[in-house]
Amino acid sequence: MNSNKKLLKITFLGTGTSQGIPMIASNDPVCLSKDVKDKRLRASILISWDDVTYTVDCGLDFRQQMLRENVQSLNGVFFTHHHADHIGGLDDLRPFCYKIGEMPIFLNQITLDSLVKRFEYIFNPALKYPGAPTVKPHVIHKTNFKVDDLEVIPIEVFHGKLPITAYRFQDFAYLTDVKYIEDSEKEKLKNLEVLVVDALRIEEHPTHFNLKEALAFVEEIKPKKAFFTHISHKLGFHKEITKKLPKNVFLAYDGLKIEI
């Protein structure tokens, strides 16, 4: 390891698709599975280096995830996009905002525009509710930026037609809700130790990689290891799918921790 590199500690807070597993009112066998690895909260990771901790996204299960992992402080949030499963926990940033005052959030302009519309009591100074979280938006473009002494490489990826943001931190990249990536952005994914990418289900989907596309993407990018996330019950049982994967490819599961 290059001596300038920091130790990155990653926790998978959730590895499920937008509805989570089990899905409400479903009698699908995967939703009824007793295996804890088949229980998936909405997709998000915690990433720490030095003495700072960030999340990528804060979705509908954010409160439960913070309690489960006993997270005591949060320095900011990197958002991928504005869908509810990635932003629905915004209000629960409050306990962390009370500790640090103002929570930095990193997001593209489309995501910010959507948050401003949907959370006017947070973003509109004239309508700000006194108890609301206080956030400081940093709009990101395709250019790298530095956060707490670490270079962050944003990668534009397409979620159907919607341009959203993936992130590379040193030799770790987190891509979720991806269907298409331009070649120029793929250049940013060379020489990865770990790639995380979504693999929604077996069947094709208009806005997400299915298992076959995710495997082909890993083959193309050639990280040392890959973990799949944003998984729906239609992918199948964790145990069964795991057996069919190449030896450097894994299904992530809630609570999984890795260090890079």
Ligand SMILES: [Zn+2]
């Ligand atoms: Zn999603």
Ligand SMILES: [Zn+2]
């Ligand atoms: Zn989405």
